[in-house]
Each structure stands twice: as structure tokens, then as C-alpha cells.
Amino acid sequence: MLPEKPIHLMLHVFRARGIMRRYAITNGFDGVLTILGMLTGFYFSDFHDLPVALSACMGAAIALFISGLSSAYLSEKAERTLELKHLEQALARNLDSSDYGQASRFLPLLVAFSNGFSPLILSLFILLPLFFADNLMALGLSPLLSAIGLAFVCIFLLGVLLGKISQTFWLWAGIRALLLALVTVAIISFFEI
Amino acid sequence: MAVIRKLVLDVLKPHQPNAIDFSVALADLGADYRVNLMVAEMDEKTETTVITIEGNNISYDQVVAIIEKMGASIHSIDEVEIHSSEAL
Numbered sequence: 001m002l003p004e005k006p007i008h009l010m011l012h013v014f015r016a017r018g019i020m021r022r023y024a025i026t027n028g029f030d031g032v033l034t035i036l037g038m039l040t041g042f043y044f045s046d047f048h049d050l051p052v053a054l055s056a057c058m059g060a061a062i063a064l065f066i067s068g069l070s071s072a073y074l075s076e077k078a079e080r081t082l083e084l085k086h087l088e089q090a091l092a093r094n095l096d097s098s099d100y101g102q103a104s105r106f107l108p109l110l111v112a113f114s115n116g117f118s119p120l121i122l123s124l125f126i127l128l129p130l131f132f133a134d135n136l137m138a139l140g141l142s143p144l145l146s147a148i149g150l151a152f153v154c155i156f157l158l159g160v161l162l163g164k165i166s167q168t169f170w171l172w173a174g175i176r177a178l179l180l181a182l183v184t185v186a187i188i189s190f191f192e193i
Numbered sequence: 194m195a196v197i198r199k200l201v202l203d204v205l206k207p208h209q210p211n212a213i214d215f216s217v218a219l220a221d222l223g224a225d226y227r228v229n230l231m232v233a234e235m236d237e238k239t240e241t242t243v244i245t246i247e248g249n250n251i252s253y254d255q256v257v258a259i260i261e262k263m264g265a266s267i268h269s270i271d272e273v274e275i276h277s278s279e280a281l
Contacts, residue, residue, distance in 0.1 A: 022266070086238065090239045093266045095264055
């Protein structure tokens with residue numbers, strides 16, 4: 001007996017999961033490196049006004065969220081519409097009411113959400129030490145350094161995820177991503193000094 | 194009332210869903226449906242298929258609806274077997 005498979009629209013969603021993953025990781029990297037860059041800049045310039053730093057980073061995170069959401073939706077929608085038109089020409093029929101039509105309306109939204117939310121969620125995670133700055137300082141920890149540390153953890157985990165996807169050695173993939181973050185920090189520190 | 198026992202359809206379908214998923218969706222329409230799908234011609238975006246459906250009481254409307262929902266279109270009904278209610 002053939003296994004129960006989700007048919008119709010879900011098949012289109014399953015086929016699009018690679019695209020969603022790619023968008024999420026790409027924009028996730030963007031988000032983490034942007035926030036890491038800002039935090040590093042604040043740290044090396046001896047900027048100690050944490051509420052202002054938090055506001056600036058939150059502004060960047062929200063801008064990345066809106067940019068990710070809208071850019072992925074517009075580009076994916078355009079691609080899907082073109083693909084649907086070509087298929088309609090080949091089949092000589094209107095596909096609006098078919099699974100293809102539904103997928104061309106639904107998938108751009110799904111891709112846009114994964115592209116928009118990945119940098120926002122990662123940025124909010126990195127910024128946690130700034131939200132709890134008072135508690136961390138009471139413990140003798142620097143909120144900025146803790147946030148930079150979390151950014152390195154995120155970058156490493158994104159690298160590990162890429163290693164798992166490409167079925168290569170996860171540790172090497174993680175270290176490679178971490179090196180990219182270190183190079184970013186080194187370049188920023190060079191300009192700050 | 195007459196019932197459809199066999200349908201042979203000339204169907205132009207996109208490559209996705211593939212032949213197995215397409216046939217499973219058709220077979221799931223009835224408890225005793227038997228479906229045979231043969232790809233007659235392959236194009237860049239489409240494939241011409243000959244689909245044979247056999248069953249005790251085939252619902253043509255449901256078959257058309259599911260085929261169109263999956264993005265395919267029926268070109269022609271190539272063969273049909275109808276039994277009258279007395280023959281059942």
C-alpha cells in the first residue's frame with residue numbers, strides 16, 4: 001500500500017521548503033551580522049548609553065524584518081506569477097482555481113514570513129542581554145560583550161545548520177561561519193581604532 | 194440509472210504532481226477505483242497522459258474536478274464503459 005501523502009497544495013509547499021530555508025538562512029546571516037556589527041561598533045567606541053544602543057539595534061532589526069518580508073514577497077510573487085503564466089500557456093487553461101494558482105498566491109507569503117522573521121527572531125535573541133542589562137551588570141557581566149557572545153553563538157549555529165543541510169562536517173561548517181563573524185569584528189575594530 | 198464502469202481519458206498535465214501522486218489522488222476518489230496512467234508524450238512543462246479508471250460506479254464530475262484542481266486538463270474521453278442499472 002502506498003503511504004499516506006499530503007497531496008495537492010501541501011505538495012507545492014513541500015517543494016518550496018528548500019527556498020524557504022535558503023531565504024531564512026540568508027536573511028538570518030544578514031540579521032546576525034548587522035546586529036553584531038552595530039554592537040561591535042558600540043563596544044569599541046566606548047559607547048555606554050545602553051538604552052540608545054538597544055533602540056538603534058531594535059530599529060535595525062525591525063528594518064531587516066520589514067525589508068525581508070517585503071523583498072521576498074515581491075520577488076517570489078513575481079517569479080510565481082511568471083511560472084504560472086508559462087504553465088497556463090503550455091496547458092492552454094486558466095489555473096487560478098487549481099493548486100498551482102493557490103500555491104502562487106500562498107507560497108510567496110510563506111517565503112516572505114520565513115525571510116522576515118528569521119533576522120527579527122535572531123536579532124531579538126542577540127539583544128536579550130541589553131533587555132536585561134541591569135541584571136547582567138549586577139552580576140558583573142558586560143551586556144554588550146554578552147550580546148556579542150550571543151551573536152557568535154547564532155553565527156556558529158547557522159553554520160552548523162548549513163553543514164547539516166549540505167551533509168558536510170558540522171563543526172567545520174560552524175567554525176567557517178564563526179571565522180566570517182571574526183573577520184567582520186576585526187574590520188570594524190580596525191575602523192574604530 | 195446507468196453507471197460508469199470504465200473511463201479512458203486523454204489528459205494534459207504539468208510534471209507536478211508526478212504520475213504516482215496524480216494516480217493516487219484519482220484512486221482515492223472511490224473505494225474500488227483502479228487507476229492506470231500512461232505517459233504518452235513528454236514536453237518541457239507538460240506531459241500528455243492516457244488515464245484509465247475502472248470502478249463499480251465512477252463519478253465523472255469528481256474525476257474532472259480533481260484533475261482540474263491538480264492543474265491538468267482533459268483533452269478527450271477516449272473510451273467509456275457504461276452499465277445500465279439492470280446489468281448491475
